[in-house]
Amino acid sequence: MRLGVNIDHVATVRQARRTFEPSPVFAALIAQQAGADQITLHLREDRRHIQDRDLELIKELVIVPVNLEMAPTVEMKEIALRVKPDRITLVPERREEITTEGGLDVAGMKDFLRDYVREFKENSIEVSLFIDPEIKQVEASADIGADAVELHTGTYANLWNDHRFHEAEKELKRLEEAGRLAKDLGLRVYAGHGLTYQNVKGVLRLKEIIEELNIGHSIIANSVLFGLERAVREMISIIKGG
Numbered sequence: 001m002r003l004g005v006n007i008d009h010v011a012t013v014r015q016a017r018r019t020f021e022p023s024p025v026f027a028a029l030i031a032q033q034a035g036a037d038q039i040t041l042h043l044r045e046d047r048r049h050i051q052d053r054d055l056e057l058i059k060e061l062v063i064v065p066v067n068l069e070m071a072p073t074v075e076m077k078e079i080a081l082r083v084k085p086d087r088i089t090l091v092p093e094r095r096e097e098i099t100t101e102g103g104l105d106v107a108g109m110k111d112f113l114r115d116y117v118r119e120f121k122e123n124s125i126e127v128s129l130f131i132d133p134e135i136k137q138v139e140a141s142a143d144i145g146a147d148a149v150e151l152h153t154g155t156y157a158n159l160w161n162d163h164r165f166h167e168a169e170k171e172l173k174r175l176e177e178a179g180r181l182a183k184d185l186g187l188r189v190y191a192g193h194g195l196t197y198q199n200v201k202g203v204l205r206l207k208e209i210i211e212e213l214n215i216g217h218s219i220i221a222n223s224v225l226f227g228l229e230r231a232v233r234e235m236i237s238i239i240k241g242g
C-alpha cells in the first residue's frame with residue numbers, strides 16, 4: 001500500500017499564531033524525503049489551515065503526486081484547474097465541523113457531480129471521491145465517471161479507538177465489500193481518515209483491495225512528540241551559547 005501524507009495540521013499549528021512557522025511546504029518536502037508516495041492537503045473554504053499560497057508552492061516544489069482535497073464548489077474548481085494538482089479528492093465540507101465528518105453523498109448529487117468532474121478529466125486530473133463504504137455510493141461513483149474512491153475509515157477508527165473491536169471488525173467487512181465492488185467496477189480504491197499507528201493494522205489486511213492510505217493527524221501529532229527533544233535542546237544551546 002502507498003502512503004499519502006496529509007500535512008494540513010502543520011498549517012493548523014502555524015495558523016494558531018498567524019505566523020510563518022511551521023511551514024506545510026517544508027513539511028511536504030520532508031515527508032517526500034522520508035518516502036511519502038504522495039502529499040495530500042485540504043484547502044478548506046474557511047482557510048483554517050492550508051492557504052492558497054501553500055498549495056501553489058507545494059505543487060511547484062514537490063515531485064511526488066499532489067492530492068488536493070476540496071469541496072465541490074465553483075471557487076475550488078477555479079483554483080484546482082489553475083494549480084493543476086495530480087489528483088482532486090472531493091469531500092463534503094461544513095464550516096462548523098472539526099474535521100470532514102462523513103463521506104460525500106455521491107448518490108444524492110449524481111447529475112451535479114457528473115458535470116462537475118468533466119473539466120478535471122479533460123485536464124488529465126485524476127478524480128477521487130471520498131465516500132462512506134456503502135454500495136450505493138460506490139455504484140454512483142462509478143456511474144458519474146470518477147477514477148477512484150477513497151473509502152472513509154473514520155467509523156472503523158473510532159470503534160477501534162473505543163476498544164469496540166467486534167464492531168470495528170464489522171466495519172472492516174463493510175470497507176472490504178465496498179472496496180471490492182469499487183475495484184470490480186474499475187475504480188481505484190484508496191482509504192483514509194482517523195488512522196493511527198495502532199488502528200492502521202486492521203486496514204492493512206485489505207491490501208489486495210486498497211492501494212493507498214491517506215494519513216494526516218496521527219503522523220503530524222507524533223512528529224511533534226518525536227521532534228520535541230531536539231527542538232528543546234536546540235533552544236537551550238542557543239540560550240546557553242549566547
Ligand code: PXP
Nearest residue numbers: 100130192193194214215216217
Ligand atoms: N482523507 C480525507 C479525504 C480527509 O478529508 C482526511 C482529513 O483531512 C484524511 C484522509 C486524513 O485524515 P486524518 O487526518 O484523520 O489522518
